[in-house]
Amino acid sequence: MRRKKGPPIDSEKKKKNREGVPFFASLQVKYALSYLVVITLVLALLNTYPVLASQDLLFTSKRDSLKSQSAVIASALMELETLTSDQVVRVMNLLDDMGLSRILVTDPAGLVLYDSATDKWNSSGKEEPEEPQYRYALYQEVAAALEGKDVFYSHYADGVFTSTAAVPIVSRGMTTGAVYVLETDREQGNLLQSLQQNLANISAVIVASALVVSLFFSKMLTARIAALLHAFRVVGEGEYGHRLQPAGRDEMAQLAQEFNRLTDRLQTTEEVRRRFVSDASHELKTPLASIRLLTDSILQNQQMDQETLRDFVKDIGDEAERLTRITEHLLALTRLDSLPAGKTDRVDTGAVLERAVNMLLPVADAAGVTIRTSVKPECNIRCTQDDLYQICYNLVENAVKYNYPQGSVSASVTRDGEQVLIEVSDTGIGIPEEDLPKVFNRFYRVDKARSRAAGGTGLGLSIVRDTVRRHGGWVTARARPGGGSLFTVGFPLDRGELEAPEGEAEKGVQP
Template identity: 45%
Template sequence: MEQPKRKYRSSVQLQFAAYFAVLTIVLLALLNTYPLRASRDVVFSEKESSLMNRASVVSSSLALLDQITADNTRQVIGLLDVNNLDRVLVTDEAGKAIYDTAEGGEIPNEIARALKGEAVFTSKFDMEAFQSGAAVPVRSGGKTIGTVYIAEYDAEQAAIIVGIQHRLSTISITVALLALVIIFFSIRMMTRRITQLADGVRTVQSGDYSFRLELSGNDELTELGSELNHLTERLETTEAQRRQFVSDASHELKTPLASIRLLSDSIVQDTDMDSATMREFVTDIGTEAERLQRTTEKLLNLSRRDDGVQGELQNVDLRKAVEGTHRLLAPLAEASHITIHSQLDEGCFVRATEDDIYHIVFNLVENAIKYNLATGSVTVKVFREADKCLLTVEDTGIGIPEQDQPNIFGRFYRVDKARSREHGGSGLGLSIVHDAVTLYGGTIAVESVEPHGSKFTVTFPAAESESIESESAE
């Protein structure tokens, strides 16, 4: 149990940590490189335009001379504002230095390209300074008579950029540390809650359906926790119902079996039993066996219905179904001197299986006879109301106490056990009726005023006509 728990926790933590780490690294990398590059590029282009301009001014001033010599070059340059440049180099058309403020300095490569007529600019930034150079040809009468090269070493702007970079690095480190702390705590909090959920699922899985998660917050994890609580609640109810059902069913089967056992033992042990008594005992055994058979048939009916519709769906005529059950129940009604009245409208069709409609009508009318008073009556009505088909079964019987009314559709529930048993009842009839009615989208309601009788009203969605072709239920 412990092993998967740890594995689960660490993998979620690792995943989150990896996502956040990648995100932080990308953000910090961008923060540290992009502004630096952008400001460096701005300085480069500002340097290019300024140096190229100044080199061009020197070049056009020299182009006015007939011939470039060291003397006249010095004079021309003396008139121009070039003092703040680090190097001014003037060459002749062969690339030989005529004037150079950095005496003995190397001839830069740019000169060769300028001699070919190109205006060349180069600049580099090495964290200490911007070293920039511009070389332009000196052209006179359509000929290149020399070149001008100027260079600048700018440590000030470099210092500003380096300063910005330092500040960005400090901010980045602070942000990274802050993000690390926040990430650590949020991941811990989230994984703790996920672990709580997982522990909850494990507890429920182990069979403790009374377990409920304590919920706080208002996010998706809370929603998930609340769904788990609902699920557990349903499992708890279902489990309680299952236990109750098994216990009720065993009890229901136990009683007739015990009677059969007792009666058969009596026959076996009493060797002198006269044939009349023996006949009576065997008849009782038969009655109990019949009760067992009825109960098991009803249990089977209920368990099959749990799997959905069983059989062929058709548009069943409620009127015909009621007439059919009347014929079957007439002997039972006659025996108790009960009259059955019916008012059955035509055109009330319900999309269902014939068997289920038969069970619904039969159980309701049978109850109305069984729980009636001698010489009482039962009234069955079938009629349409808008897009609904209604079936009402009303009796003048003993009625159902108000506190029992919500329970009578439960399995094995009987208001008066003794009276129900007298009629061989098992308390499953209304349960079957309720499940079948619900299966076809209908509702069932009971009204009863003790001791004036009961009225059951079943409402079904009406099927349009008899002619719809029947289809097989899956």
């Protein structure tokens, strides 16, 4: 993945970005080592299994060969009535040595009657070698053969196969002697050594190639991870405009796409936060400036009469109340943003709306506004009493505040299929079409001068929207035909154990 160039970061950020991980803790080294471990295990198997299989094959071949050769010799000797040294030598001189290194023939007591290492000299007429000191074949193979067993032993060491075999000589059902043969095979040993050497050379080439390939692929993978890590560090320093350009269609590319989506949301959130802080600072600054101006006027005017002083103090109190409302609304929004929804109950929407209207009747009477309500029964939702009361109170209060004298407000609760609808309409100043999508934004006011005069903070509708969403509902605003505004809130109907009253059942109204 390629990185888009973002804003320059300072030297301290660069220093943090250059901080690396320990060599053996890096993913690149771990990936390379994991590849090498796998290759090493495969090569270890490659260097052992073929050699061991070849050894077993050669051992089997030599066992069959030596047993066959020793059986041929034993068959030739079993025709002799008695085994004597001269007779055995004559028979053995007629036989081929078959490429064996040594052949021994013994009598039943293990006395050597023929030894190819010495008796060949006698038959050729050459000078006889010195008589051996021991003439008994003290070999376990010979002892086992004299007991009537066929014996074979073979081992490989120093590039030489050494194999021995012994068979009994049986005549008329009796063991009359034993044949012992010995073979040393350097040629097969050299072939096996050559195989081992070739496998070692191939393994060395494979290891070198695997090292290069593993470093290459691990570098490719860790380079993309390093780019992602660098991007996280940059964004962590506040550069929310930093983006990655995903390359390919694998999991790393998907991770880069998710990173870009995350930074988009972070950037949007940061912009909203900054705008919110800016708006909040501006809203708080206005009443504070008014309080400061009024207090300075009081302090600088030593001859101020009591009535004027009372008016100034009243204005200071009004601005303080406005500050209190703003801070309370800000705290309410903060709680909505940070805290999960509390435990909900089954709430009668109509009853809560009527309670909110009753609380606002004195305000409406003072403004010359009439409030009419229309509540349908069995309009229950899952919510909290306080949250639903705040929603109804804010909507009705806004309808009263931004209305004309002798105007009216209509508040109703109805059911529409599986939804409960709360509708609050007024005959007031209305909302321009272009401002409708913005009325739920924090600190947004259509008529700022009228809002301040009415004591508005620009946060009431934001609180309504966030509270409604916390309980799975929705809220809309639109212009009312004939002037004014119409706000609609929808919640999922909580049926519970609903039972329609008898009067409604007779009219055909279904719960």
